[in-house]
Amino acid sequence: MKNLHDLVIGPPLPTQRIAEERLGRVRALAALSPDALASIAYANQEIYLGLAAAGAAGLAYAWPIALAIAGLLGLVALSYTQVISAYPGGGGSYTVARENLGVNAGLIAAAALTTNYVLNVAVSVTAGVEAAASAFPALWPYRTTIALGLLAAITLANLRGLREAGAVMSGPVLAFIATYLILIAAGLIRAGVEGAAPRPVPPISAGLVAPALLLRTFAAGCTSLTGIESISNGVPVFKPPEIRHANQVMIAMAALMGILFLGTVGLTEALGVTAGPEETILSALARRVFGRGPGPEAAYLFVQGVTLLVLVVAANTSFVGFPRLASVVARDGYMPRQLTLLGDRLVFSNSILLLAGVAGALVAAFGGDTHALIPLFAVGAFLAFTLSQAGMVVHWWRAREGAWLPKAALNGVGLLATGAALLVIGYTKFLEGAWVVILLIPLLVVGFRRINGHYRATAAQLTLHNKARIPTVRPLDRPRVVLPISGVHRGVIAALRYARSISDHVTVVYVEIEPGRGEHVREEWKAWGLDEVASLVVVPSPYRSIIGPFLDFLDASDRAHNDGQLATVLLPEFIPARWWESLLHNQTAWLLKLALLYRRRRLGRTRAIIDVPYYLRK
């Protein structure tokens, strides 16, 4: 088992190596940006699907919408460079909102980011599979299965640890950037040679294409901005100087996003590309740019392969970002404490498994269809953007030092832009699925608060600091021991010996389910001379339950002795040699323990439970 674990997950690393697990700029770009970069795959697709509903006249709006989104992208990216400088500790929207707008705003941001991380995994993986299935339509019916397989592979890579995962990931990201830059260049050449397609002029009459359709398409296209916050959340991952490196990577990434997004949308329009129902628009664009023949066909397949890979890597950004968010929120006591734990490989194993599980469930529930998942996606991202921008405005206002005004103004403009986009998205996509997220976020916030309430209550009950004096550690009297048995056998002898070593008052109890068995057990007890060691009590059980009558006996015994303590229960347990053999025995000891611990609570009084195992050799 240990060897298998080491082979698949890698050997554990000691705590001191955490500081070494930092990334250089190129690796950080590869680890944190693919989500943002790869979103052109589904954002393009959504713009195309949204406008194609209105025919050729609709498609003419692709370029203006793309320009609007690219403008928003630039604004958000600039705003986030200011977040990086102000909050080099990472934590992103949650930290910014919490510090400047209060705990509730922080929790809303945390909830929004959580939905967002999960959906990024689901959407990226399914979009990647759709890219592959565009090239090989035979794969189309198996999209869900393939997507779940990819998800499992990504999860494993992340359980092995951040740095190695980063190494695996940087190749595809750089190849993706290069490939799409070449694709765009080739497309521009083709457009120049062929002359642009007769580009339909957007009709002046707004009646032709409904504004609602344009807004909806804009909202869907905004998914291209998702992931842009990963860098500001991940500042501590950078090698020092963290802030400068993070800012450089932020700007490089935004520039690349703009080029890839505008380039592909523009070429799609210029070349008059359209796609069938089982093909993505990016796939159709690549086919169109490269043309026909064996060479072009190979180039096309390469583009699809790289797209698939980069989307897989994009899903990975959530596996870097979510565990960091969860550990920050859990340290503040709003998520389960287990999420703060470093796993064997210095990564947050619990969060990784949680993220993979929920994303996998979403992929399965939505049948691996990206288009169905998209309406759930953008809400969380833009809610987090908006809260972060609002927090930054307050941040600059509170400090009011140096050139604070232009900085506050920039974040203010960002606040207005992302807030407006959020309203558009929430409104136009509400019925298509945004309602799920809009409903889920307050539920998550309530959940966070309840978790925090529990931790506070627990700490208050467990602390010694509110005690006026030093606690008494006067030992209790020696315990009375009650020993339930299922028959007379060696395990009982071992338990009896232990019981006698800690107590002079041992009572053995047999619960009689089959009438007459009790007499038999009593005779055996005598025959072995055990009645000289401890007295045997037979408790009849007409309703064939063991636990109820035993608990009743215990209560009666405690009442009868009235010595201020609860009798200790000693359970003789025999442990089979192989785990599956446990299934062949009635798990009475285990059920009894559960009943003693949970069903009959005795506030302020201690009923100890002792397991005395007896090991079977075979």
Place this chain on the structure above:
Amino acid sequence: MKNLHDLVIGPPLPTQRIAEERLGRVRALAALSPDALASIAYANQEIYLGLAAAGAAGLAYAWPIALAIAGLLGLVALSYTQVISAYPGGGGSYTVARENLGVNAGLIAAAALTTNYVLNVAVSVTAGVEAAASAFPALWPYRTTIALGLLAAITLANLRGLREAGAVMSGPVLAFIATYLILIAAGLIRAGVEGAAPRPVPPISAGLVAPALLLRTFAAGCTSLTGIESISNGVPVFKPPEIRHANQVMIAMAALMGILFLGTVGLTEALGVTAGPEETILSALARRVFGRGPGPEAAYLFVQGVTLLVLVVAANTSFVGFPRLASVVARDGYMPRQLTLLGDRLVFSNSILLLAGVAGALVAAFGGDTHALIPLFAVGAFLAFTLSQAGMVVHWWRAREGAWLPKAALNGVGLLATGAALLVIGYTKFLEGAWVVILLIPLLVVGFRRINGHYRATAAQLTLHNKARIPTVRPLDRPRVVLPISGVHRGVIAALRYARSISDHVTVVYVEIEPGRGEHVREEWKAWGLDEVASLVVVPSPYRSIIGPFLDFLDASDRAHNDGQLATVLLPEFIPARWWESLLHNQTAWLLKLALLYRRRRLGRTRAIIDVPYYLRK
């Protein structure tokens, strides 16, 4: 919780009432025969589907095949009356084969019957839903869901107890018998009025319809015999005199089966009925017999409703039969011991839940399609028939008293007939699914034997009877106690007090995951004056695991003391006020217990584990 349990399952019954839970003849017929009676629903369907592949010429063979099956039915029924007389204790094929042919034959019969009980549930429920969906084609896509819902309802009825379930069930069975007798009568009248359909004469040239097709159809039609053994298995359910009552019910049931089966097959052929792809042949027959109009339509719907109900009740026969088989086999030590336990309501709750779970999985896996399940079905039934007949032949031969020869001859003929049918079924249906059961039965037998091996080995290791002298119950020395803590809090104080009450040698251990925390805990320990009560040891854990370093400490401590005992581990556990709050804490205590009990086995030595719970009030 208790009230909910009582409302749904009913209050528990004391053991003394077992003897009262017996059934009169009509109720026993209702409880034990519906499987056999209702099988006309799917057997007819299989004959029709099998022959329709060969067109009208094929359908002409329905009547001869039905006659052959009815002959087999009579033979098997007569053979089973002899089983009832010879084995009034019930247990059926398993008991007969085990006593006369040896343990292995008995286990093969038990395995065959087990597959058979499970498949009867799956086939009956899906066939019932198909009857309903024939009347309301809108239900067709939801067959799986509806079937699972019905299965859940049947399971609940059985968990409430046999007699009440019997009362609920007898109505539909009697209504089914009456309705189909009326249907057959009405059909005969219609055939008389209209004159029989031009009945195609079976072509003399065998080349027209392949013998393989006829054999396959015969094999599929043999599913109408499944369930006939329920009565001989269930003799103890009858009110005394059990044997006479059971024999009477057996003969009545066989006669009814013959009439219903031959009547429906004959009418289908005489009236030239055919069915579409989303309708059963019995549904088409009922439509044809009653004709068109509001009155006939109501009659038709009534027939379909009764068919659905009786198939639901048929599934129920497995819930009567399987728990009885399982308890007999489990008492012999070949199935898990839990299956011998009577549940709260005097029924075998564990077996009922097991049966429902496996059948439900089958229904879901086969998408609620009866026709896909049928090839798995008949093999088990006919294997059990054959073994039972063979056992009876040996039984008469061994006794050789009275008129044993004719009895042996009857069972011998039964043996030949059922054995031949078994070969036909196994051969013709092998690829369609019979291989699953043919593979499963030996695996089950191996499983039964391994279970038995484990129970024998356990008993041999636990018994005191192979000890030469009376066991020593000399008490052990007072234990050393090791107390792992996660910090200094009230739960620790309670645990420390208990530890001091049973031992003078208490060591407190803190496993340090975060460098520096250990020093902090040590200072607190001193500040509260606890160092005067017990010494604190801080164990560093560079790999952030709590359990490994603690276990290593324990081993080192045991070696250092070298006093012939293993230190007792005392776990302070705080129990949250609500169950879900347990999820918010690291379940370290629980994992530690598992590791101590299972991972580090110390054969022949006792390491006791003590839980000292501390209850949170909120």
